[in-house]
Structures are given as structure tokens and as C-alpha cells.
Amino acid sequence: MVALAFLIPLGLVVQQLARERALADAERQTAVVVAVLTVTTDPLSIERAIASTGGPAVTRVSVHNLGDEGTEIGTGHARPGDLSRAADQAAPVIAPVPGGESYLEPVDLGSGRTAVVEVFIPESELDNGVAGAWWALGAVALGLIIASVWVADRLAAKIIMSARQLAGAAGALSEGYLDVRIDPQGPRELSEASFALNVMADRIMALLSNERELVADLSHRLRTPLTALRLDAETLDDSQDAERIRDAIAALEVEIDKLIRAMREPIDAHSPTPDRGERADGAAASTGEEGCDVAEVVRDRMMFWSAVAGDQERECKAIGVDAPAPVTVPKSELAAALDALIGNVIRYTPQGVPFEVTVTRREDGYVVLRVEDGGPGIPDPEKAMQRGESQQGSTGLGLDIVRRVAVAGNGTVNIGTGALGGASVVIVMADADPAPKEEPSPSRWLVGRLSREPSERRSRWKKA
Template sequence: MVALAFLIPLGLVVQQLARERALADAERQTAVVVAVLTVTTDQLSIERAIASTGGPAVTRVSVHNLGESGAEIGRGHAAAGDLTKAADAAAPVIADVDGGESYLEPVDLGAGRTTVVEVFIPESELSNGVAGAWWALAAVALGLIIASVWVADRLASRIIVSARQLAGAAGALSEGYLDVRIDPQGPAELADASYALNVMADRIMALLSNERELVADLSHRLRTPLTALRLDAETLDDSQDADRIRDAIAALEVEVDKLIRAMREPIDAHSPTPDRGERADGAAATTGDEGCDVAEVVRDRMMFWSAVAGDQERDCKSTGTDAPAPVNVPKSELAAALDALIGNVIRYTPQGVPFEVAVTRREDGYVVLRVEDGGPGIPDPELAMQRGESQQGSTGLGLDIVKRVAIAGNGTVNIGTSSTLGGASVVIVMTDADPAPQEEAPPPPRWLVGRLSKEPNERRSRRRGQ
């Protein structure tokens, strides 16, 4: 566009110069004839003067109102009105005629006599060389446009490549590929952003490594009190309570060992790094096809918790554990979630408050695990589901464990009020690992879909938008 802004006026200037050049030639021819007319009005002398101008323009010169006889020399093109106008104005006049223009210059012969010398300028003379100039300017404009487009494409390509590289690296980093690094290039702003992304990735790797080392060290420090507890437990008698305590200590030692080994493993920067058991798309990470039987887990854990409930004079029962209820959740994870729920009942409800654990294998392809109690309930369920938030002064991680287990089982969590016991009711819905054949895929459990059964990422994005 800048090239056109300069070339169009330049083309108009070329056109104007061609016209002025043609008019200058006509004026030169007229001057020769005028010089003769000021000396003599002899027709032969005037014709010789016209012939002396030379070139094809000789035939385009004419003289009007010569002498008293009013004779004319040559063939005129201008109208009578234009001749009269020139004679009256006593100054050169340019008149538009068919096929071009006429240059008219009056000559005062004295004694009231006036002669008008006319030079006809055809249209071809007025635009001589203009077409070629326009073609040349058009070629220059086209060349400038092509060159500018090429330069702009090269510049834009550098920006686009750098921007795509930066966006791709940011996306890979957000999915947990911590080894992603990019070569800062392109405009200074994008290069600075690329460098900052590399620094951020290095910082994330360092922080994650330090965090894993810290967790591993803290877990290792738990071995000392656990060893002391195990030694104390070995001195107990062979009662049922002693066996329960030994089993609990052994299970705790196994969990601590697993935690230490997991934290000591080097970070695989070439694969997604889950965040608290979540994949990059927000779903919880699962361990291959490893699964468990919900009914079996409930039976095992209720053997432990029923003894604790007996000590606190609590009524407890489990239902629905006679038939298998397979889900694609590791047994240890589901047991940890169940322990967290029952542990909350034991810790935060008065002694003597009953609780119940129920397992239901639904025909629509879902397994439901329900834990209910007769306590005061949970006043703010949504706050309780947030990681690190607690209304009882605890760490606030128990319900977060439950939520991640539900997501690992492709299900949901809902907190409400028990219709039978009157206290809190926490329901975990997980997809059946071996559903009965159906004509259509099982629909989502809409009977449980509420504000707490939404995916964590959805609730996060909604809170960020507020």
C-alpha cells in the first residue's frame, strides 16, 4: 500500500509532463509563425515559415483570419467560438477539439486586424510515453509488493514458529513433561518468554525433587517411632486387641516403606508427572488395570474398625459385602479412602454415635460405597472437599484422598445427610469393572450429580472465573 501511495502520484506526474511537453512543442511552432506574421502577411512567406518547423507537425499548423481577405492557411480544428475567444483575450488559449487539443495564439497585425495561429495536438501526442510509464510503474509496484510480501512472510514465519514452539513447550510442561526445553529465538519478547519458560521448568524440577526428598526423609524418620511401637506390641499378650495393634503397626510400616520407595525413585522427566494423582486432563492416574473388590476391602477394614467401635460403644455394621463388586481402583488406595472416612467418624463424632458402611452394585454399571453416621453432619460440604481445608482442625486431606480414589474409578463423590442415621453421608460412585452386558453405555449417575460430584478441574476453572 505504501508503494501504491507513491507510484500512483508518480504516474500522474508522468502523464502531466507528457501533456506539457506536447504543449511546449506547439508553442514553439506557433512562435515561428508569429515571428513571420509580425513582419509580413504574405501567404507564401507564412507557408515557408510553417514548413521550416519541420516534422509531421507541419500539417497540424493553421492560420485563421489572415489579412483583410480573411483567408486561411492549413486545415483548422478549433471552433469559431474558440477562435473569437482567443482573439478577444489577446492571450494564448487551449481548446478541446475532436481527437485532441488546439493551441491558439492571437497575433495583432495592427489597424484592428487580428490573426489566430492554431497548432493541433492529437491525443497520441498528449499521452506519448504515458502507457509505457504506467506499465513500468506497475511492474515496479508489483515487484515491491512481492518483495514486501516475501519479507513479511519471513518475519511472520519467525514469529509464528517461535510462538508455536513456545505454546507447544508450555502445553507439554502443563501435561507434566518436565524435560521440555526450547531454544529462545524470534522477536525479543518471544525469546524472553522462551527463556523464562526454560527457567521455570528448571525451577519446577528442582522444587519437585526437593519436595520428594523432603517427603522421603520425613517418612524415613517415622520408622523410629514405628520400630518402638512394634517392639512394645511384641510384649503384649496374645489377645485380640494385641493382634489388632500388631496388624495396624505392620500395615503402617508397609505404607511408610512404600512411600519412601516411591519418593526415592528418580523423576521421569520424559513422561507426564501427575499432580496429586491426577493426569494432565484432570482425571486421576490409575495403576494399569489393577483393581479390587469393594466388598472384600470393606470386610477387611471393618474387622479392624469394628474393634475400635466396640471400644467406644458404637454400633457399626456393613451391608452388601456378600457379593463381589469389582472396580478399577488399587486395593490399597480404596482401603486408604475407607479408613479416612471411618477415621473421621471415630475422631469427630461423640462416642456411642453409630456408623454404617454399605456397598451396592447397581445394574446401570456403577458400584456405590456409602459411609453414614449419626453425628452432627458436615455443615459446609464444599469447603470440606477442598484439599487442606478442615472444619475440625485436622490436615484436611482425608476427603481429598476419597475424591481422588473416586476419580481414579471414573466416578464421583457426593456429601449429604444420612436418611437413616441423621448424620453425614459420604457416597463414592465408581464404574463397575465387570458390568453386566447392556445395549447402551451406562448413563452417568445423575441421581448423584450435584455441586460436589463435579470434576475437580471444572470447579477450579469456575472459581478462577469468579
């Protein structure tokens, strides 16, 4: 429609220009004859003047009422009334005649006499080139219509395709196909909606993955009291009740192991599963608790583990727990990490192997919690730090809990060989109330030094 509204006026303009061009030619021919009439009324001179205009238009020029006798030169086409009107008006007149139009221009010959010069303009001259222009404009209009329809069809198809793709992805996501993603395309609004849907799907996957890991972590924490119950059950007599308690504890351990392994399975994109409370940086999520005193946590947990160690004839010590060592990690999270480390010592080292827990508050703004044992150590520390990986047949989550607690405390973890000859796990956390320091030391240098520095206890434990 826009093309037609533009091309129709353009066609009319072309038609008007053709008519004005024909009238201009007629006026030029008339001017030659008028110039002669102002000098002489001799018919022969006038015919020569008409012939001088040249071209096929020579036969279309005529002169009316020439001289006293009313002589006429050439073949006229205008009606007498039109000739009289032109003579009376003393101005050019354009009169319609059969087969075209006549251009009439009066000439005052003096003595009250007036001649009228007529130039006949056939319709072919008035419409010269107009038909070709209309055909050309029609072809352009048709081309524009076809192009606009094609472009509109392509745009509509693209919009419809993008909308269908978005609707299909949303439907698939609602049915549980969490692996569905869309290539953002189409108009800006649909592209932004597709991108938002991809982000939402990724977030859902992350939330479900974190939920599963949270369940696995909570299940892993249950293993600590179960270990204590199992050890206590072993001290019971061989009565039927004691056997029943041991069987129940063993069954519970099996169920917890199944739960942990089930939560470690990859998320099926078609079966939404639960988000572990973990920040994007891998730290343990906040539980709403504030920081804690590392020394206090060690004292509390060692009261429990010292009884277990006594039953297994293990010598255990807590060193550096007399002075406060504040950190930003919640107490429950730090206690869980400490239980995981000591639980590993109890479970995976022979009975009688000593262990110790040391708390050090450094002047460079870090608090160090170190757990050492005299067992066989950890042969592949890097693999041991990977979540779900274990070299002892366990769930492989204990050290990951330790890592996340260290990250939450703005610190790090180092595994190496300690002063007792076995594994040494060092947790470095930022001091919650650090003293002013002049030259802070990098935490990695601190961890490396702590894992390698000699201890006066080394010789004491070897003597023992």
C-alpha cells in the first residue's frame, strides 16, 4: 500500500510533465508565427515562417482571420467559439478538440484586427512516454509488493520460529528436561526471553546439584556419631541385645552410604533432583551463625574424641587451645570439618596410632588449625581433595567439607606429611580480629611453611 501511494502520484506527475512538454512545443511554434505577423500579414511570408519551425508539427499550425478578407492558412481544428473566445480574451487559450487539444494564441494586427494562431496537439503528443512510464512504475510497484511480501514472510517466519522454539523449550523445561537450551535469535524481546530461559535452566541445574550435595554432606555428618556408636557397641558383651544393636548400627551405616552415593550420581536432565548450600566460589553456605573461636571448638570436640581415642588406646593431644583464635566460620561448620578429619584418623589408621590437633594464631592475620596423625598418610593429596573421590572406599566427602570451610574462612587447605610421620591436614583461615601487621605474608607461603616446619614434638612422639 505504501508503494502504491507513492507510485500513483509519481505516474500522474509524469503524465502532467508530458502534457506540459507538448504545450511548450506548441507555444514555441506559435512564437515563430506571431513574430512574423507583427511585421507582415503576407500569406506567403507566414507560410514560410510556419515551414521554418520544421518537423511533423508544421502541418498542425494554422492562422485564422488573417487580413481583411478573413483569409485562413492551414487546416484548423478549433471550433469558432473557441477562436472568438481567444480573440476576445487577448490571451492564449487551450481548447479541447477531437483527437487532442489546440493551443490558441491571439495576435493584434492593428486597426482593430486580430488573428489567432492555432497549433493542434494530438493525444499521442500529450501522452508521449506516459504509457511506458506507467508500465515501469507498475513493474516497480509489483516488485516492491513481492519484495515486501517476501521480507514480511521471512520476518514473520523468524518470529514464529523463535516463539515456537521458546514455547517448546519452556514446555520441555516444565516437564523436567533440564538440559534444554535455546540459541537466542529473532527479535530483541524474544532473544532476551530465550537468554533468560537459558540462565534460569542453568540456575535450576545448579540449585538441584547444590541440593544433592547438601544432602550428601548432611548424611556424611551422621557418620561421626555412627562411628562412636559402633565403637561403643563393640565393647558390649556377646548377648543377643548387643548383637542386635551392632546389626542395627551396621544397617544404618549401609543406608547412609547408599544415600550419599545416590546423591553423588549425576543429575538426570529428565528427573529433577535436589542444591547444596554452597556459594558460587565453592565455600560452605552461611547458616545464619556468626564466627567462632577455633580453640573453643577444638576443646569441645576433643572431649568427645578423646573418649573414643582412649577406647582404641590412641594418644591424642590438643595444643594451643588456651588462647582465643577467632575466625569468621560458623561454629557448626568448623566442628563438622574437625569431626571429618578426626573421624578419618579413627577410621583409617590402625588402633594405637596417635594424633594431635594444634591451633596457632599467627601474627600475619591467619589462624591455623592442623590435624596430624602417625598413620600411613595420604598418598595422593590432590585426588583426596576432589569431591567424591576416595582412596579408602569411603564417600570421599570429608575433605571436601574441610575445603569448603577453609574457603568460607577466606583461607585454604594443605595436605602433607606431619611431624608424627603420617598425614598432616592444615586449614588456614583469616583471623577475625587480626593484630596490626607491617608486612603481611601470603597464605600459600604460610601453608607451605606450616606443612614443612619441624616440630619439637616429632622426637617426643617417636620416643613414645
